[in-house]
Amino acid sequence: MCLAIPGKIESITGSAEDILNLKGKVNFGGILKEVCLAYVPEAQVGDYVLVHVGFALSLVDQQEAMKVFDYLKQMGELEELEIG
Amino acid sequence: MKYLDEYRDPKLAQQLSRQIHKITTKPWVIMEVCGGQTHAIVKFGIDQLLPDKIELVHGPGCPVCVTPLETIDRALAIASQKDVIFCSFGDMLRVPGSCRDLLSIKAEGGDIRIVYSPLDAVKVAQENPDKEVVFFAVGFETTAPANAMAVYQAAESGLSNFSMLVSHVLVPPAMEAILSSKANRVQAFLAAGHVCAVMGYKEYPPIAAKYKVPIVVTGFEPLDILQGIAMTVQQLEEGRYEVENQYVRSVKEHGNQNAQHLISRVFQVIPRKWRGIGEIPYSGLGLNRQYRDHDAEIKFKLDDIKTKESSDCISGLILQGTKKPHDCPAFGTKCTPEHPLGATMVSSEGTCSAYFRYKRNYQWTK
Numbered sequence: 001m002c003l004a005i006p007g008k009i010e011s012i013t014g015s016a017e018d019i020l021n022l023k024g025k026v027n028f029g030g031i032l033k034e035v036c037l038a039y040v041p042e043a044q045v046g047d048y049v050l051v052h053v054g055f056a057l058s059l060v061d062q063q064e065a066m067k068v069f070d071y072l073k074q075m076g077e078l079e080e081l082e083i084g
Numbered sequence: 085m086k087y088l089d090e091y092r093d094p095k096l097a098q099q100l101s102r103q104i105h106k107i108t109t110k111p112w113v114i115m116e117v118c119g120g121q122t123h124a125i126v127k128f129g130i131d132q133l134l135p136d137k138i139e140l141v142h143g144p145g146c147p148v149c150v151t152p153l154e155t156i157d158r159a160l161a162i163a164s165q166k167d168v169i170f171c172s173f174g175d176m177l178r179v180p181g182s183c184r185d186l187l188s189i190k191a192e193g194g195d196i197r198i199v200y201s202p203l204d205a206v207k208v209a210q211e212n213p214d215k216e217v218v219f220f221a222v223g224f225e226t227t228a229p230a231n232a233m234a235v236y237q238a239a240e241s242g243l244s245n246f247s248m249l250v251s252h253v254l255v256p257p258a259m260e261a262i263l264s265s266k267a268n269r270v271q272a273f274l275a276a277g278h279v280c281a282v283m284g285y286k287e288y289p290p291i292a293a294k295y296k297v298p299i300v301v302t303g304f305e306p307l308d309i310l311q312g313i314a315m316t317v318q319q320l321e322e323g324r325y326e327v328e329n330q331y332v333r334s335v336k337e338h339g340n341q342n343a344q345h346l347i348s349r350v351f352q353v354i355p356r357k358w359r360g361i362g363e364i365p366y367s368g369l370g371l372n373r374q375y376r377d378h379d380a381e382i383k384f385k386l387d388d389i390k391t392k393e394s395s396d397c398i399s400g401l402i403l404q405g406t407k408k409p410h411d412c413p414a415f416g417t418k419c420t421p422e423h424p425l426g427a428t429m430v431s432s433e434g435t436c437s438a439y440f441r442y443k444r445n446y447q448w449t450k
Contacts, residue, residue, distance in 0.1 A: 002118055002119070002120050002145070002147075002223075002224055002226040002227070002276060002278045002279065003120055003278075003304075004226065004278045004281070004334075005085075005088070006085070006086065006087040006088065006334075008086070019342075020233075020237065020240075028085065029085035036201075036203065036230075036233065038233065038342070039229055039340050039342045039343040039346075040340070040342070041342070048086065048087060050278070050281060050334045052226055052227065052230065052278060053173075053200065053201045053202065053227060053230045054200060054201030054202075054203055054204075054230065055201070055229055055230045055233070057226070057229065057278065057281045057282055057334075057340055057343065058281045058334050058335070058336070058340055060087055060333050060334055061332065061333045061334070062333075064332040064333040065087060065333040067332070068091075068307060068308075068311060069090070069096075072096050072099055072100070072307075075099060075103060076099055079099070079102070
């Protein structure tokens with residue numbers, strides 16, 4: 001029920017002054033859907049948004065998204081050192 | 085898909101699993117709140133990657149499961165009326181009411197429509213001015229921004245034939261209800277990431293401090309869940325009980341304030357009954373007085389609902405984490421996803437349904 005999927009904004013219609021009609025075409029792995037951007041008026045074309053029942057709830061922070069992998073990489077190197 | 089596939093890497097999952105094994109010295113009971121997380125845990129076998137000492141118990145975070153029987157019966161009564169178009173998310177259609185479900189009313193000719201978004205229901209109302217269009221607004225905080233927007237837009241455009249049957253529930257009061265129960269075994273929580281994407285996590289530090297439980301805001305992919313568990317176990321082992329955020333890429337401390345603003349304009353906090361658990365104070369959202377013209381409960385005046393719950397079903401105990409599906413004699417025999425007795429078997433996010441689907445219908449062997 002609380003399923004929310006990240007997708008990439010391909011285009012935006014409407015303006016941040018009229019947020020009720022602020023909409024975007026969002027690409028989910030090749031499937032395009034119209035999404036309400038009223039709650040993320042700062043979103044730009046190319047941004048990834050987290051979408052639930054047709055509404056973007058947050059912008060995906062692309063830098064933060066990589067951190068888990070940096071952390072795992074460091075951990076993996078430590079493991080190798082311990083084994084070695 | 086970007087931001088999904090890379091968080092399902094089996095090698096990295098094994099690496100996190102090894103780390104959890106390394107840091108675990110004592111037995112711990114951790115509850116994941118959200119049904120979406122339960123589904124992912126069982127689907128990907130995350131529980132089987134954990135040390136024997138760690139037990140995951142599955143929380144009440146499935147809105148479909150906890151919608152009270154009276155509300156389901158009200159939905160059935162409204163949906164079977166002439167000149168009503170009843171719109172709902174698909175997973176509500178097979179939830180058993182006292183004697184039938186929405187799908188059977190649809191089979192008898194009722195105009196019941198599955199919609200993807202509440203705004204689709206608003207559109208149905210615009211296209212059918214001679215019908216009453218009712219949207220079944222269930223959900224947690226995650227879904228509240230969408231439902232708030234649908235009511236707001238209907239009110240702004242004077243769409244008098246659109247109303248909502250609201251059964252919105254809030255997560256933090258349910259966590260407190262579980263922690264303050266005498267039967268509680270939960271020592272830490274994985275908080276529901278998408279609820280926090282909307283609300284942030286500023287409500288959690290007082291709960292963590294009062295009950296001395298670590299709370300880690302966690303995402304939904306296998307690596308998210310494993311990292312959330314690792315962070316939780318680290319805190320438990322060190323005797324800390326803080327609020328941490330694993331799901332930083334999508335959750336900010338203060339959440340989405342634009343969404344919170346509209347939620348508090350359209351809804352107010354009310355006591356709410358949870359199916360299988362009972363009433364929890366301040367645990368629901370109902371429409372504000374200003375939007376009462378769009379409240380289906382007021383519009384359709386359905387007070388004399390008499391409910392009848394299946395006596396075999398233990399879904400209430402499962403929702404509170406005190407029982408597992410295989411503790412129920414009806415599980416997988418009298419109660420299956422085809423013929424569910426209770427709500428935890430209906431929704432794909434319900435614990436019983438997830439256990440049945442991924443063949444956990446045998447005794448816990450770990």
